[in-house]
Structure formats: C-alpha cells, structure tokens
Amino acid sequence: MNTLFTRQTTAIIYGRKSVSIQRMLDFDYIAARSPSVVAIVDPTNGSPERVFFGTKEFLLPVYRSLSEAKSSHPNTDVLVNFASLRSAGAVVLEGIDLKFRVIATIAEGVPERDVRIWITKAKNKTILIGPATVGAVTAGAFRIGDTGGSNDHLTESKLHQAGCVGYVGKSGGLSNEMYRMIAEHSSGIVEGVAIGGDRFPGSHLMDHLSRFEKNPAITFHVVLSEIGGREEEEIAHALKEKHIKKPLIAWVSGTSASFFPKNVQFGHAGAWAANLAETAEAKNILLKKAGALVPDTFEELPQLIQKTFRKTGTSSILKLMRKKDTPYIPENRIHSHLQCTISDDRGDDALYGKKSIASFINNGSVLPVLAQLWWKTTLSKKTLQYLEMILCAVADHGPAVAGAHNAIVAATAGKDPIDALCSGLLTIGPRFGGAVDAAACSFGDAVARGRLPQEFVDDMKEKGERIPGIGHKVKTIHHPDTRVKALLAYAKKNWRQLPHTTYALQVEKITTSKKPNLILNVDGTIAVTLLDILLPELPKDIQKTFFETGYLNGLFALGRSIGILGHVFDQKRLNAPLYRHPTEDILYGEGRLSD
C-alpha cells in the first residue's frame, strides 16, 4: 500500500471517546465514504454508542475486550488507542498480537522504555503512530481521531480530497496548522502524519517518508521536526543516497533554545538536545547540506511550499485546486433520548417487529405475540405450547401466598384493580416467584463450567447459599408438586436432550437425600427446562443477554398477574370489608420472657 489508509479502511476504537469518534464519522461523510469506525472497546460498559452519519443516527457496537472486537470484525486492521497512559501499553501489545496493521496511540506521558519495547515487538508487523500524538490522515480516505480538527477546518485544509504533498511532523497540535498551510499554498496533502513529540515515537519521520517516496500521487515532501533526537541524520542519508529523490522541504524548530538563559523543557518530552548534534541549528544545516529545501525561518515555509508546488505541479493543477462541493453537516445534532426496536406505530398498519398486528390477530394466539415482542423472533409450535403450559402452571397458587395476599388486602382497602394488581406484583422478588432467573443462572453456570452435581452442591454449601430453584415449604419428595410433574412430563416427551434438566434432577437426588423437601421446585423446573428448550431457539444477540435481562421472572409475573387479578375481582364481587390482621396473631415486644 502506498498510503497508510484507503477509502475502505476501517478502525476499532479503544476507549469511548464520543467526540473524536463522531469527528471520524463526520470526516467519512464529508469525504463521501462509508463509516470507518466499526466498533468501540469499552471494558466497563458494553452498551452501544449512538453516533451520526451525516444527520442519520445509528448505533456502533461496543465490546468489553479488544480480542472480542477484533474477532467480530476480522477485516478491520486499524486500532485507534485512546487508553490512558497507564493502560495504553497493554492495549498496544495486545493489538500487535491481534495483527492490527496500524496502531495509533494518543496518550501522552508513556515511559520511554515501554514505547521502545512496543517498537521492537511491532517490527515488520505493525505500523505504530504515537504515542503523544493526535494521529494521521490520508486525505479523502481516513482520519485518526481528532486529526484535522472540527468540520469547518477540515474542508479549509482540503483534508477531504487528495492533494500532492506528503507531510510528516512531530507535533500533533501543529499538524493541523501545517495541513492548512500546505492546502493554502498547494493542492493540499495526500497524507499527513504526526509522529508525536516523545523522544522515541513509535514510528519515525523516515518510516513515513519512505512510503511517500513510493507513492506516485505525492510530488514533494514537507517535514517539520524539532530540537532533540537524531532522526534527521537518516533523512540526510536518504537524500544523499538518492533514496529520496522528490523535493523535500524541511524545518527543524527550536532555534530559540540556545538563547535561553536557563534550561527550558519545551512542552514536548523529546524536545531537548542531549548534545550539539541534536540542536535545531545543527539539524537544519545537516538537512540543507544533504539537499533538502530548508528555509531560514519557519515563517518562510509557505513561500517555499508554493514555489515547490509550482515547480513540481503539472497541467492538472487547476483541476486539483478546484474546490469540490462538500456535504453539509449541521452543527447541532441532538441524539434521540429513546430507542425502540420491537414495534412501530407510525405507519397505516401498526407492526409487531416487521409484521402487522392484524396478522397476529388473525392468527389468534397470544404466545407468538410474546415471542415477537420479548425476543424478536418466532418459536416452534411445541415451544410455544410449553410456554403456555408454564403460564397455566404459575397463574395462581391460592390466596395465602405473598402476591395474592397483598392484592387481596389492597382490594379490601378499596383500591382499584390496577393498584391492587401492582401491590401484588411488587412482592415478586428473590423470595417469591423471582428466583427463576437466579436458578437459570446458577444451573447454567454449573453446567457450563463442567461441575459435577456433587461438586455444585458442595460449592453452594461452602458459599453458604441456598440453591435457587431447590426446596419447597410443604411439598417433599414423597408428596411431589404436581405442577412440576406435568411440566417435566411434557418436556421429556417432546425433547430428547435436556442436559440442564437432567443435571438439576441429579442435584435434586443429592439434596433430597439430606432433606426430603429439598426438591426441584416450580421456579427451578421452569428455569432448567427453558435453558434446554427456549434458549437454543432464541436469536444469538438475545441469547447473549439471556441471563441478565430477567425474561424468566417476567414469565412468572405475566402468568401470576392472571391469578392476582382473579383474587382482586373476587374480593370486589364479595364486597369484602377492610382486612385487619388479628392482634392475637402478632407477637408484640422484643420477644423476651421477662416482658
């Protein structure tokens, strides 16, 4: 490749730097290419990032780890590393192992030895840009992070279309100024790189000049270096040996250093001279002697660029200089506050997913609607049937249980049915009906980790935790729960393989041998059977969040709502008086004998 990047280049961004990511996408939009950012890595938060392409909002996937991001986007070969200075190193080394072609690191203040180790590890594998830089840009193709600044300056500096200059410099901040200067005095840059102001930048000036030299679109080079380091010796050597034949304009800043009455560490870590050969004067003279075009001052650079452009330019100059119309991006785009992915009421025909509600109505059954609205999918007939059986099983369990009892008390207090329903539903939690997801989690985890049933029981005992989904207040192994029996019978009849269910029943054998009431209860049965029956039928992305979303407790709440409402209506019909708990049923005081 003659350029660092092409119009097809895509990047993974480490760190959720919203503004910088948006700037990259704005560049893409202005350069009329497809979005270049394919994914973000954020170790602390996996929720997708809302971004704009032009004025259209879309979501960028966010991964918790770099390896996951890379394996999901195997063709992406650029990594933009916004990690902090202390974690930047680990990201670079992992990026090299994952075979990223280019890694740009923005962090400032990375210890020199660390970067030198990156350099040796990356050799012949990965092009490193930075650290301590803003990045690089291939005009009209791809920009790293904030390179080129805000949208208005981007077009003024002609970064959205290729010119004829190869620019490489140390300073990240100054690169933008240089792109503008070059754009105003020539057709602009083909490619620009800011290698960073450290003493040992990941790639050095000559690395990029070699590439520029091979690129026929580049007619001359501009180099802006600084006091400190001796990279210019390589450039001088390349000029003398004719490895660089194109005109090369160069300036080394820092001539003021020798006038200072004391040691001054400039803002860049590498900008200090260890010896005379590293001073700006010495390096300017060296480059000039080798045949570079070196002005007397920085201020004379623009004229020199213009002169060189006129000399090297062809008849196509006029064509190149013409400004292209660029797409307009409004300044104030506002991210939407809500997102909906399951239904749409905007058209003539309202939709569940992509299907009209009418078609669900005509189908006449409620479980397909649930499958569509909860999991954005359709399910097999026998699974829908099983879900319906579960709703039947959990619909009610008499007036004494927490949910029904609460609802009854609320109803007798004169609350309307919805309030009473809510008061009942609010009791659903870890101790009542809300253990289904927890049971799914703990059995799912035990099976995934290959723990033997006995080991699993021992693990839980050691942690001092009850096994969710095991145990019943009244039912025992001798008086089994008929609901469980019915559900298991259907599951076993219709599915050949039920690994979680089989596992849970082995666990039950162990627990009931200790205490007869430690049976697999309704919650546990629903949990393990659905792991075997429902989970494999769900779409991949739904599967990923299956354990943390709370679908199974939702199923219990849905089914139980039928029963709770039944109790509420029952009380209304009976016109029951306000419930008051009998005082003789309450133990007053601290419960000491002396009271």
Next chain:
Amino acid sequence: MAQKPLYEAQAKKLIDEQWGKMPGKPIIQYVSVIPHAPLPTPPSFILPHGGRCPVGGKYVAKVDELFGKRGKLGYVKIAKDFAEAKAWIQKLRRKEVKIGERRGVLNHFLIEPFIEHKKEYYVSCVGERETDVIFFSVAGGIDIEEQGDSVQRIKVPLDQEPDLKSIPKELRDTVLGLFTLFRKLDLGFLEINPLVFEDGKSYLLDAVVRVDTAAAFREQRTWGTWEIPDGFGNAPVEEELTIRDLDAKTGSSLKFVLLNPHGRIWTMVAGGGASIIYADAITNQVDAKELANYGEWSGNPSTDEMEEYTKNILKLMTSPLPGPPPRGEGKKWKALIIGGGIANFTDIAKTFAGVIKALRIYAKKLKNVHIFVRRAGPNDKKGLTMLQQACDEMGIPCVTYGAQRPMTEVVGIAIKDLNIKKRNS
C-alpha cells in the same frame, strides 16, 4: 514529562540503595552538602591498600550542581584534609556564578575521600530506539570526549542480556550491575566517569543519571518520590511553582518558565510544537532578553484551569520588578501574545472563557499591556469574538486573528507595536 538529570548525590544514592544482592557492587562513598544545613562531618572512608580516611587521607570536594566540566571550571578541589575541603566549600557556598548563559547559586556540594588510582574507566548506558547501548572505555576521565576510538559500543537488544566478554574481567559484574539498574529503574542515561579499580575493589567516583520522569508513577519505591532538580540557574518563582502544581493535577498540559522578568514579550502559546515555533520567531527577530517566558498550554484544559494559569502569568507580568527602572520610551509597554495553531480538539471558546475571567481580575493593572491573539480550532469564531469584546470593554488594546492569518504573524505585529529594536541578523 521528559528525561531529567539528578544531582550527583542522588545518582550515587540511587545506585547504592538499589544495587541489592547483585555481585560487583562498587564502593560508593560521599557525604552531600545541601542548602541551609550545617556542613556534615564525613564518616570514616575506606581507601585502597588498607588506608582510611580521615587518617592522613586527602579529600575531594565538588560542586554538585547540574552543569558539566566542573574540573575544568575549577569546581572540583582536592583538599589535603577535611578542614581545607570545608573551607573551600564555605567560600563557594551560596555564591552566584555564571556558567555559559546560565546564572545560578551554588547550593549543593559533595565531599568524598580522595582515591589514589592509576587507571580511570568510563561506563555509560544509553537508550536508543531499538536497543540499549553500553559504552565502555579503559581511558576514562575528563577527556573522554577525545577518546573516540577507544570507546567500545556494546549494543544490547531490549529482550536480551549484554555480552560483556570485551570488558576486563574484574569489572564485568560491576558493569552488568550498572546496566541492570539502568534498565530496571527507568533511567534514560547513566554514566560513571571515572570508575576506578584498585586493590581488588571498584570505586564509583562520579555518576550522572537521567531519569525518565514519565515513569515516576511506577518508581515510587526508588526515585519516583524524590524532588527532581531543575536545571542550574532555574530557581523557580512562586508563580512557576503554582503552575507546575496545576499541571501535575490536570490531564491537560500547562507549562510556564520565567526567562527574564524584565522582558517585554510575554507568551501563552497553545501546543508543544507551536510554542517552540513562537519562541523561535521571537528570538529570531529581537534580542532574546525581550522574551519574558516560555509557556505552553494544550490538551483542552478546563475554563477554571485556564483562569488559574492566566492569573499567575498576569500576576508576574504586573509585579513591580527589583533593579533599575526600564529606560526609553518604548519600554513602558508590554505585549501578551496568546498564540497557537489550529487546534484539533481544544475548545477555543471554553479555554478563552478562562483567559477572560483572569483578565477581568487584573484589568486595572493591565493599562500598559497590549494583547495579541492568534488561535483557531473548534469554536474559534465564538472564542475570538468573546476575547476581543472583553478586551474592548476593559479598554485593553487587543487584536485577535484566526486561521486566516499565518501563525506567527502576530509576533511581528507585537514587536512593531511595542517599537522593540530588531535584531541584526
């Protein structure tokens, strides 16, 4: 964040403390004289061939400030006894001297035993881009620069141990130990000149160490908490220290070095690269004495940080100065150049809001200050307009330019405005 040199006493202390159980530890003997403390009495030093100092031994007294060529400049004294060393130090202590262009006070000294020796070795370790390099010479001493050919250059790839076959056997462990410390302690440079081998023991007589200050966070148990000295002649004023403190606490960059409080051109330039170009432009056009400071801010500092930063600069700018009052008509005006390139991500309006807040506080004292601004980047139109309007309101003469004008053009405008004599180049 860069490589910074330690005092010789610190360098020796670091090597002495961190050597650990490695073989070949050289004998390191010194007492350091620090400012505002009585002269210490040296302990009993070991001498080769069974001798002891102070019994009949000579002493070496040295100035331990951050400049080289001390021997040649007369800042190393071989004293016949401790009393003479003491007298020599008393004479130089707190004396202001000029070394090249740098003026500073002699505050730090070392007293060491004089080790009689025939041969001086030179060892240094340097980090290059892809390798570490050990330099070694059997002809060390003050003329090492002229020993080009005798200096061995041993390249050590970063993931390998050095091959020291070419180094005299009796010094191999010592050189390996020094190199190991160089690698382990995040040093950018380590030089022992001379290293002496006498009577079966090696003596470390002079040490130069530069630490990579970027690694201070992980060198907390070694040098990371030490006070890293400023260069010679860099005694910082209060405002410089305040800004340094501010810089240490922000993720952005806020730098300020006072060069000459009598200078008429004050700068606060955004960006590590641009600030160098501005300093070049000023010293290129006028006598460098006119440049009052080097300053740099970048990395999108907050409004509050910019206000604090600007306030400290304005405070210095408006402080009465000791010494004779400035002469000549033009002398009464000062220029404040707020310069910079086209920012990539620093918000111009947000940062200038802090500058304006500080200007309002100092407005009354700024009657002889002209402000020259060139800056561009995100939100630049808003920021430049805000600053121009604020200065107009306060009656401070001010010009504001954006990306349309070349970056350092304001320097020429300021020089012309202040009527400062141009340098003959």
